[in-house]
Amino acid sequence: MSEQNILEVKDLTKHFKAGKKQIVHAVDGISFTLQRGKTLGLVGESGCGKSTCARTIIRMYDPTAGQIVLDGTDITAMKQKELKPYRKKMQMIFQDPYASLNARMTVRDIIAEPLMAHNLVKSKEEANDLVYPMLERVGLTKEHANRYAHEFSGGQRQRVGIARALILEPQLVICDEPISALDVSIQAQVINLLKDFQEEKGLSYLFIAHDLSMVRYVSDDVGVMYLGQLVEMSEADEIYRNPLHPYTKGLLGSVPIANPKLARQKEKSSIEGDIPSPINPPSGCRFHTRCPYAVPECSRVKPELVDVGGGHKVACHLHK
Amino acid sequence: MEPILKIDNLKVSFMTSNGEVQAVRGVSFSVEKGEILGIVGESGSGKSVTSMSILHLLADTARIKEGSSIRFDEEELIGAPGKRMREIRGEKISMIFQDPMSSLNPLIPVGKQVAEMLREHHPDISKEEAKKAVLELFEKVRIPEPEKRFKCYPHEFSGGMRQRVMIAMALANKPELLIADEPTTALDVTIQDQILRQLRELEKEYGTSIIFITHDLGVVAELCDRVIVMYGGLIMEEAPIEEIFEHPSHPYTMGLLNSIPDMEQDKSVRLKPIPGSPPDMTNPPAGCPFAPRCPYARKLCGAELPEFIEVGEGHSSRCFLLYPDAPADENNPFRSEV
Numbered sequence: 001m002s003e004q005n006i007l008e009v010k011d012l013t014k015h016f017k018a019g020k021k022q023i024v025h026a027v028d029g030i031s032f033t034l035q036r037g038k039t040l041g042l043v044g045e046s047g048c049g050k051s052t053c054a055r056t057i058i059r060m061y062d063p064t065a066g067q068i069v070l071d072g073t074d075i076t077a078m079k080q081k082e083l084k085p086y087r088k089k090m091q092m093i094f095q096d097p098y099a100s101l102n103a104r105m106t107v108r109d110i111i112a113e114p115l116m117a118h119n120l121v122k123s124k125e126e127a128n129d130l131v132y133p134m135l136e137r138v139g140l141t142k143e144h145a146n147r148y149a150h151e152f153s154g155g156q157r158q159r160v161g162i163a164r165a166l167i168l169e170p171q172l173v174i175c176d177e178p179i180s181a182l183d184v185s186i187q188a189q190v191i192n193l194l195k196d197f198q199e200e201k202g203l204s205y206l207f208i209a210h211d212l213s214m215v216r217y218v219s220d221d222v223g224v225m226y227l228g229q230l231v232e233m234s235e236a237d238e239i240y241r242n243p244l245h246p247y248t249k250g251l252l253g254s255v256p257i258a259n260p261k262l263a264r265q266k267e268k269s270s271i272e273g274d275i276p277s278p279i280n281p282p283s284g285c286r287f288h289t290r291c292p293y294a295v296p297e298c299s300r301v302k303p304e305l306v307d308v309g310g311g312h313k314v315a316c317h318l319h320k
Numbered sequence: 321m322e323p324i325l326k327i328d329n330l331k332v333s334f335m336t337s338n339g340e341v342q343a344v345r346g347v348s349f350s351v352e353k354g355e356i357l358g359i360v361g362e363s364g365s366g367k368s369v370t371s372m373s374i375l376h377l378l379a380d381t382a383r384i385k386e387g388s389s390i391r392f393d394e395e396e397l398i399g400a401p402g403k404r405m406r407e408i409r410g411e412k413i414s415m416i417f418q419d420p421m422s423s424l425n426p427l428i429p430v431g432k433q434v435a436e437m438l439r440e441h442h443p444d445i446s447k448e449e450a451k452k453a454v455l456e457l458f459e460k461v462r463i464p465e466p467e468k469r470f471k472c473y474p475h476e477f478s479g480g481m482r483q484r485v486m487i488a489m490a491l492a493n494k495p496e497l498l499i500a501d502e503p504t505t506a507l508d509v510t511i512q513d514q515i516l517r518q519l520r521e522l523e524k525e526y527g528t529s530i531i532f533i534t535h536d537l538g539v540v541a542e543l544c545d546r547v548i549v550m551y552g553g554l555i556m557e558e559a560p561i562e563e564i565f566e567h568p569s570h571p572y573t574m575g576l577l578n579s580i581p582d583m584e585q586d587k588s589v590r591l592k593p594i595p596g597s598p599p600d601m602t603n604p605p606a607g608c609p610f611a612p613r614c615p616y617a618r619k620l621c622g623a624e625l626p627e628f629i630e631v632g633e634g635h636s637s638r639c640f641l642l643y644p645d646a647p648a649d650e651n652n653p654f655r656s657e658v
Contacts, residue, residue, distance in 0.1 A: 045509075045511075046479075046508055153597045156597070183362040183363055183535065183598070184535055184536075184537070184576060184579060184580060185362060185575060185579050185593060185598075186593070187579065187580075187593070188579040188592065188593030188594075189595070192590055192591055192593060195590070210508065210509065213581050213582060213583050213585065214581055216581070216583065216585070217581040217587060251509065252583075253513075254509040255509055255538070255583070256512070256513075256516070256536065256538030256542045257538060257582075257583070258538040258541050258577070258580060259541055260541045260542075260562050263538075263542045270513045270517070271510045271513075271514075273464075274481065274511070275478075275508075
C-alpha cells in the first residue's frame with residue numbers, strides 16, 4: 001500500500017440474498033485507489049451498485065469478498081468494536097437531508113453526537129466549543145444550535161449533515177448523492193462548501209452522484225459503474241473528452257445540454273432499454289444486451305478492466 | 321391563432337395553521353397550439369400549483385382568488401362543475417407526474433388501467449377494441465413485449481417503464497394539452513433522454529401542446545420552444561428558448577444559469593451559487609421576491625414589485641433594472657455595455 005493512498009479497494013464484492021436462493025449481485029469485484037486530498041467520482045444509473053459500494057466501504061454492510069484498506073489498515077474483516085477507531089477516519093454524507101437527521105434531536109446534539117460516541121469530549125460545554133465554530137464554518141449560526149431539523153430548509157439541513165460528518169475531522173468522506181435532493185440554486189452552495197473543506201483540511205472524497213457535469217467539476221478521477229462492475233475509470237477530464245466504453249459514451253450522450261442550439265444540433269449517442277436485473281446479470285460483458293457495438297464475444301467473455309494508456313482504464317473487448 | 325390555454329392573473333393561496341401561504345400571486349401566460357412550454361422554478365416557486373389549478377387538482381385547503389381566469393379552448397375552467405372537469409380530464413387535457421408509482425393503481429394490471437381511461441370517455445368502445453388500442457399505445461411509447469406487459473402490475477415495472485405507462489394513458493384520448501410535472505426528475509439520465517425524445521416525437525405526431533414543468537435547465541434546453549421562469553409565486557421572465565440562454569434578462573435567471581456547471585466547466589473556478597434561500601410564502605416580501613438574494617438589488621426592489629415588461633420579441637421580464645429610466649451604472653448588468 002502506498003503512503004499517498006487513503007483508500008484502496010480490491011475486488012470488492014457485495015451480494016445480497018433475495019429469497020429462494022436468488023442472489024443480488026450488487027457489487028461484483030471492484031478495485032480502485034483513492035489518493036489523499038483527491039476526489040474520486042462514481043457515476044452510473046440507479047441500481048448499478050454505487051451506493052452499495054459506498055456503504056460496504058464504510059462497513060455499513062459486510063463485504064462478501066475483497067479487501068478494503070483504509071489509511072494502510074485492512075478493515076475488511078474487522079469486528080464493529082475493532083472498527084470504531086477507524087470510523088473516525090471515514091464519515092458519510094447522505095442524499096436525503098430530511099431522512100438522515102434525527103427529528104427529535106436539536107442541531108447541536110446531532111453535531112455533538114459523534115464526539116460523544118467517540119468519547120472525544122467530557123462535557124456539554126466542551127462539545128459546544130467544537131460545535132459552535134463548526135456551525136459557523138458550514139454557514140449556520142450559534143442561534144441555530146437549539147433548533148430542530150424540521151425548522152430548516154433542505155440546503156441548511158445538508159449543512160448540518162456536513163457538520164456532523166466533519167466534526168470528527170475525518171480523512172475520508174463518502175458523499176452519497178449529497179446534492180441531488182437540493183434546489184439548483186442551493187446545490188452550488190453545498191459544492192463550494194465541500195470544496196473549501198477539502199482545500200483546508202486535505203480531505204479525500206468518494207463522491208457518488210448521477211449529475212455528470214457536477215461529478216466532472218468536483219472529481220479528480222471518475223469511475224463509471226454498470227451492474228456492479230467498473231466499466232471505465234480515468235482522470236475526470238479525460239473520461240469526459242475521450243470516453244471509450246460504449247456505456248460511458250451513451251451515458252454522457254444522455255446528459256441534457258443547457259444550450260438550446262447545441263442540444264438540437266448534436267448527434268446523440270444514447271442508450272436504449274433499462275438496466276437489467278442484478279439478480280441474473282447478463283453473461284460476459286454485462287452491458288452487451290444494450291450495447292450497439294456488441295459482438296458475439298461480448299456475451300461469452302467478461303472483459304477485464306485494462307489500462308489503455310495514461311491511466312485510462314476500460315473494460316471492453318473493443319479496446320484491448 | 322387563438323392560444324389553446326390562456327391563464328390570466330391566477331392567484332392561489334393555501335389556508336394553513338401558520339396562516340395564508342400565497343403560493344401563486346398573479347400568474348398570466350398562454351400556450352399556443354402544438355407548442356412545448358417549459359415552466360422552470362425551484363421548490364416553492366408555485367410552478368406545480370399553477371399546473372394543478374388547471375385541472376382542479378388542488379387540495380381542499382387551496383383557494384383560487386377572485387379575478388383569476390383559466391381559459392381552455394375559450395372555455396373558462398375556474399368554477400366549472402365537477403362533471404365537466406371529468407369530461408375534460410384525460411380527454412382534452414391530461415397530466416403526468418414525477419412519481420408514476422403513486423399515480424398508478426397497484427392492484428390493477430397496467431393494461432386495464434390504460435383501457436379504463438379510453439372507455440371512460442368512449443363507452444361505446446368494446447373491450448377488445450380498447451385492448452387493441454392500448455397495445456398500439458404501448459408500442460408507441462416503446463414498452464417492449466406489449467402483449468405480455470398488458471397483464472403486468474405496476475410493481476413489476478421499472479420507474480422508466482411506469483412513466484411510459486403514464487404517458488400511454490395520458491395520450492390514450494389524444495388530448496390537446498399535456499401537462500408534465502417533473503416527469504423525468506426521478507429517472508436516470510439515460511431513461512430521461514429516452515422519454516424526452518419520445519415526448520418530442522409525440523408532440524410532432526399528434527400536435528399536442530405540452531406544458532413541461534421542471535427545475536432542470538438542461539431539460540428545458542433540449543425540449544422546449546418557450547420558457548417561463550417562476551420565483552416566489554410570480555413569473556420573473558418569459559422568453560423563447562434561445563433567448564433565455566443567450567440573453568437572460570432577470571438576475572434570478574442569470575443566477576440559475578451561473579450556478580450549474582456545464583460539461584466544460586473550469587475546475588479552478590468556483591461555482592457562483594445564488595446566496596440565501598427562497599422566500600417564505602406565508603409572508604411574501606413586499607417588493608421583488610428575489611430582492612433579498614439579488615446581487616444588484618437596490619432600496620426600491622425591496623419596497624415595490626416591478627412590472628412585467630417587454631424587453632424583446634416575445635421576451636418579458638420583471639426587474640427594475642430593465643426600466644428605461646433605470647440607472648446605467650456598474651451595478652446594472654443590463655446596461656453595462658451602454
